[in-house]
Amino acid sequence: MGELLGNLGVGFLNALGPLNFLMIVAGLAIGIVAGALPGITMLNAIVLVLPFTYLMGIVPALLLMIGVYCGGVFGGSITGILFNIPGDPMNVPTTWEGYRLNRQGKTQYALGLAIMSSAFGGLVSALFLAFFAPPFAKFALGFSTVEFFSVVVFGLASVSVLGQHSMAAALVSLFTGMFLGTIGTEAQYGVERFVFDVPFLKTGVDFVTVLIGLFAIGEVLDQIAGTAEPAAHVNTRAVPRLPLLDLWPLRWPLARGTAVGIAVGGLAGAGATVSSFVSYGLEKQISKEPERFGTGHAGGLVASESSVNGSTGGAMIHLLTLGIPGSAATAVMMGAFLIHGIQPGPLLFTKQPEQVYTIVAGMVLANVVMIALGFVAALSFATLMKVPAAILNTFIVVFCFIGAFALRNDMADVWLTMLFGVAGFFMRRWDLPIPPLVMGIILGPMAEGYFLTSMVANGNDLTVFATRPVSAIVLALAVALLVWPVAKRMRRRTT
Amino acid sequence: MTRIVVALLLALALVSGVVAQEKYPSRPIDVICTWGTGGGADAMARQISTLAQPVLGVALPVSNVPGASGNTGMAQLLAAKPDGYTVATFIQDTLMTLPMGLARYKVDDFEWVTRTQVADSFLFVKSDGPFKTVQELFKHAQANPGKLRVAGTGFGTVDDVSVRVLEKKGYKMTMVPYPKPGERYASTLGGHSEALYEQAGDVLQYLKAGQLKPLVIFAEKRHPAFADVPTSKELGIDLTLPQFRGIVAKKGTPPERVKALGDAIKKSMDTPQWKKFADDWYMSPDSYMGPETFGKWVAAEVDTLDRLVKEFGLRK
Numbered sequence: 102m103g104e105l106l107g108n109l110g111v112g113f114l115n116a117l118g119p120l121n122f123l124m125i126v127a128g129l130a131i132g133i134v135a136g137a138l139p140g141i142t143m144l145n146a147i148v149l150v151l152p153f154t155y156l157m158g159i160v161p162a163l164l165l166m167i168g169v170y171c172g173g174v175f176g177g178s179i180t181g182i183l184f185n186i187p188g189d190p191m192n193v194p195t196t197w198e199g200y201r202l203n204r205q206g207k208t209q210y211a212l213g214l215a216i217m218s219s220a221f222g223g224l225v226s227a228l229f230l231a232f233f234a235p236p237f238a239k240f241a242l243g244f245s246t247v248e249f250f251s252v253v254v255f256g257l258a259s260v261s262v263l264g265q266h267s268m269a270a271a272l273v274s275l276f277t278g279m280f281l282g283t284i285g286t287e288a289q290y291g292v293e294r295f296v297f298d299v300p301f302l303k304t305g306v307d308f309v310t311v312l313i314g315l316f317a318i319g320e321v322l323d324q325i326a327g328t329a330e331p332a333a334h335v336n337t338r339a340v341p342r343l344p345l346l347d348l349w350p351l352r353w354p355l356a357r358g359t360a361v362g363i364a365v366g367g368l369a370g371a372g373a374t375v376s377s378f379v380s381y382g383l384e385k386q387i388s389k390e391p392e393r394f395g396t397g398h399a400g401g402l403v404a405s406e407s408s409v410n411g412s413t414g415g416a417m418i419h420l421l422t423l424g425i426p427g428s429a430a431t432a433v434m435m436g437a438f439l440i441h442g443i444q445p446g447p448l449l450f451t452k453q454p455e456q457v458y459t460i461v462a463g464m465v466l467a468n469v470v471m472i473a474l475g476f477v478a479a480l481s482f483a484t485l486m487k488v489p490a491a492i493l494n495t496f497i498v499v500f501c502f503i504g505a506f507a508l509r510n511d512m513a514d515v516w517l518t519m520l521f522g523v524a525g526f527f528m529r530r531w532d533l534p535i536p537p538l539v540m541g542i543i544l545g546p547m548a549e550g551y552f553l554t555s556m557v558a559n560g561n562d563l564t565v566f567a568t569r570p571v572s573a574i575v576l577a578l579a580v581a582l583l584v585w586p587v588a589k590r591m592r593r594r595t596t
Numbered sequence: 597m598t599r600i601v602v603a604l605l606l607a608l609a610l611v612s613g614v615v616a617q618e619k620y621p622s623r624p625i626d627v628i629c630t631w632g633t634g635g636g637a638d639a640m641a642r643q644i645s646t647l648a649q650p651v652l653g654v655a656l657p658v659s660n661v662p663g664a665s666g667n668t669g670m671a672q673l674l675a676a677k678p679d680g681y682t683v684a685t686f687i688q689d690t691l692m693t694l695p696m697g698l699a700r701y702k703v704d705d706f707e708w709v710t711r712t713q714v715a716d717s718f719l720f721v722k723s724d725g726p727f728k729t730v731q732e733l734f735k736h737a738q739a740n741p742g743k744l745r746v747a748g749t750g751f752g753t754v755d756d757v758s759v760r761v762l763e764k765k766g767y768k769m770t771m772v773p774y775p776k777p778g779e780r781y782a783s784t785l786g787g788h789s790e791a792l793y794e795q796a797g798d799v800l801q802y803l804k805a806g807q808l809k810p811l812v813i814f815a816e817k818r819h820p821a822f823a824d825v826p827t828s829k830e831l832g833i834d835l836t837l838p839q840f841r842g843i844v845a846k847k848g849t850p851p852e853r854v855k856a857l858g859d860a861i862k863k864s865m866d867t868p869q870w871k872k873f874a875d876d877w878y879m880s881p882d883s884y885m886g887p888e889t890f891g892k893w894v895a896a897e898v899d900t901l902d903r904l905v906k907e908f909g910l911r912k
Contacts, residue, residue, distance in 0.1 A: 148657065152657065242785050288663035289773055291698050291699075300671075300675035425781060426778055432632065432660065432778075436633055436638065439639050440642050442872075442873070442876075447805035447807060509676075557773065558789065
């Protein structure tokens with residue numbers, strides 16, 4: 102313990118060095134802005150900064166990327182709360198509650214909650230990484246694709262009950278998304294599905310085109326058509342306040358969200374998106390007032406936002422102790438390690454403690470600095486609310502098309518984005534919820550891959566999902582999540 | 597009508613002018629890594645990307661497109677323009693899908709730019725697991741056909757073929773495909789698969805940490821760094837499918853651009869950084885093949901693999 106604290110102390114001193122600290126701040130700023138902009142995801146930003154890290158040492162390189170990572174997973178919630186356009190898929194549940202709060206005139210409250218719960222989740226997960234990484238990693242290895250499949254199924258189940266009135270509409274949307282996810286070359290046997298000999302369809306439909314099409318372009322079209330509901334009282338002076346006292350009544354959602362974030366980020370290695378949906382679904386199930394979810398429920402916002410940043414520490418445990426990237430973001434960081442000739446893995450903590458603990462300490466610092474930077478960013482983006490809609494919408498559309506084109510340097514993705522934009526417009530008209538579709542295309546292929554691998558590894562025995570305890574518990578929770586609203590409605594009908 | 601003709605002619609002149617004058621490369625070259633992060637193909641792609649950047653004067657961003665034994669990334673390469681601005685990694689595992697009938701392209705669909713690496717494959721097990729020698733592993737496989745799981749890259753790959761050849765010799769095991777290297781290693785370290793088919797450099801950190809150990813090398817001769825590890829040949833299994841990795845472009849890429857790419861990669865491979873990387877990853881010293889020879893070698897290799905597939909009746 103003493104040695105650990107000593108290492109961590111040295112780590113903090115190093116991380117506070119001018120270059121390292123500058124990298125953390127720069128990374129956070131890049132991450133928050135990229136996360137907030139529709140069409141530019143946190144992942145884009147990490148990939149973009151990677152070449153700049155070639156010339157640095159591994160520590161500043163990693164700190165820059167960690168800054169982008171921590172800031173990026175949070176940034177999308179700003180535009181989600183202010184404009185109903187989540188910058189990244191993991192901020193969708195936050196948008197669901199936060200935008201409602203914004204429309205009720207509680208913009209400052211919503212932004213403040215998002216900043217504080219993100220920073221809290223990230224901070225706790227970074228401390229968890231500092232103190233428990235090696236034993237947790239050993240524990241995490243006990244989980245296989247069977248458990249990963251169950252967690253993703255829970256994510257899918259929670260999407261379908263995500264604060265809507267009609268479960269049927271949610272399921273239609275979810276299955277449409279899952280269908281879109283099957284397009285392209287299947288990952289195990291290389292079977293081409295729904296490709297129709299169109300070359301660009303062979304690599305599938307990128308979820309980013311769906312995300313920005315449905316959310317951003319759809320929202321813009323909706324505003325042009327003048328059907329977007331007017332706000333109760335738009336608060337253009339949306340200075341977020343730091344709701345330290347407001348957090349106390351929300352301490353349990355905050356704790357649960359953080360725990361789910363660390364667990365899903367570290368165990369399943371499924372990353373921020375899955376943990377945000379799992380946490381939201383779990384919170385709704387536990388909450389005493391599930392019917393208020395989707396109408397601006399602070400607990401739902403806090404739970405999802407803290408789990409998003411909670412997952413960052415979990416994913417870093419996987420990377421630093423096992424050399425196994427659990428999320429797309431840590432995969433790029435792995436690339437940075439390899440470029441510097443370091444194989445992250447079991448020896449990193451013992452052979453290069455100074456470097457590792459500087460990275461860990463940097464992550465702790467990043468989450469503290471994020472409170473200030475998140476505040477500034479929220480303030481700047483809030484002033485955009487004063488910009489006339491015509492101008493703002495033009496910029497949103499431009500960013501979306503840049504983001505879509507940048508996916509593969511292919512105009513086809515821009516056309517797809519436009520197509521999904523029109524679809525998003527009609528889905529709003531027909532009361533079809535959008536989040537389930539986006540989650541379907543992200544989680545569907547993950548579930549399929551984990552399922553098929555589990556089947557090959559277990560001799561096509563379907564019972565493994567029930568006989569492995571963790572998987573059984575998670576699947577039971579998923580079933581409960583789906584059956585609960587139906588059962589309640591039926592009971593109401595009979596009495 | 598005349599206006600349209602004039603416009604077309606102008607457009608044509610503009611396009612041809614651009615093509616004639618454009619200096620290659622004048623913008624970043626996309627490198628598609630057909631496997632996930634953290635494995636051998638990824639490390640190779642990123643080394644080339646870093647080392648070739650000063651030579652070519654443009655960035656070579658690497659994007660990982662794993663899936664279908666590398667063929668998802670191949671589909672992306674073949675969907676791009678053959679202008680030399682998109683290249684991809686190509687490894688033996690993906691080549692194996694050609695004779696196995698899982699690939700949707702031919703050897704002729706690519707410009708074979710450079711072979712960068714050749715390395716032998718091993719079967720690894722957990723150090724604290726039940727198997728101390730390859731004989732114990734094979735004996736267990738014989739007694740419990742299909743029960744032992746080998747983590748590999750994907751169906752139709754060298755990993756798959758090796759496991760199936762072992763099956764024909766009486767050691768039936770199940771190959772579980774994990775296109776992402778991290779998932780592959782985690783499954784063996786976590787005991788979700790009993791063995792791992794891999795090259796030594798890819799799992800170096802687990803070897804050094806004493807978490808994994810090699811049981812058998814699929815080669816003619818023992819490897820000097822692993823002198824006590826028996827070869828497949830010693831065990832009477834005539835199966836040597838060394839892993840190769842290289843860089844390919846789409847067919848139709850202008851020859852001078854293929855040459856420019858090949859020269860840049862050659863220069864990258866002559867640097868001390870690359871030499872150290874190749875040594876660290878236990879690469880064969882005569883791995884290099886340029887654009888002139890790589891394609892011919894691959895064509896011959898496919899014929900060899902074809903014969904192997906027929907001999908063992910592997911293709912359904």
